[in-house]
Amino acid sequence: MKAAPLLAAGALMASSVPMARQGVTGHMAAHMIAVALAAPLLPVGLRATACDPTRLAPPFASALAMMVLELAVVWSWHLPAVRAAVGHDEALHLLELACFLIVGTLLWSAVLAPGTSSRPAGIGALLLTSMHMTLLGALIGLAPRTLYPTLAHAPFAGLSPLQDQQLAGVVMLLIGGLSYLVGALAILRQLLGDEGEAA
Secondary structure, eight states, X not given: OOHHHHHHHHHHHHHHHHHTTSHHHHHHHHHHIIIIIIHHHHHHHHTTSTTOHHHHOGXXXXXXXXXXXXXXXXXXXXXXXXXXXXXXXXXXXXXXXXXXXXXXXXXXXXXXXXXXXXXXXXXXXXXXXXXXXXXXXXXXXXXXXXXXGGGTTSOGGGOOHHHHHHHHHHHIIIIIIHHHHHHHHHHHHHHHHHHHHHO
């Protein structure tokens, strides 16, 4: 077990909780910290331990299956009706962050699992995740009206509620889209390097 990645993930998650109270933008930043920044660190720290998700159950080793699970969880929590139900309930907000961290960790665990045979599927899963994060960020950022009125009462940095939501969409586009794209490119580079060495 590697302590440094686990400590870094813990510090990121600790910073995300107060951030989520700062309008839609802060809330979105907290989501992205959990699913796209802290989640990739956990598999590195847990690799080859009893807590490694890929060792707990074989389905957790399927990158494409974990991509679909993460897509379902992320999009479900961003539905306006679900957001309205969550409202300002701190317990539900913590559950939401935990869900993002868990599905993100499962995806990254499957992607980073040892073995070159799983790498192409991992690259595909990360690219598809980058695409759906980008799409959701664009939908939130380009919406002509506020989608999340329960978060609009205290907009981020004095912005109007709609501007706050637009900035939140940009945060999702940048962090959510780029995290997975960079991960996919890094794994592709490693795969190509391994194949070059083998040749």
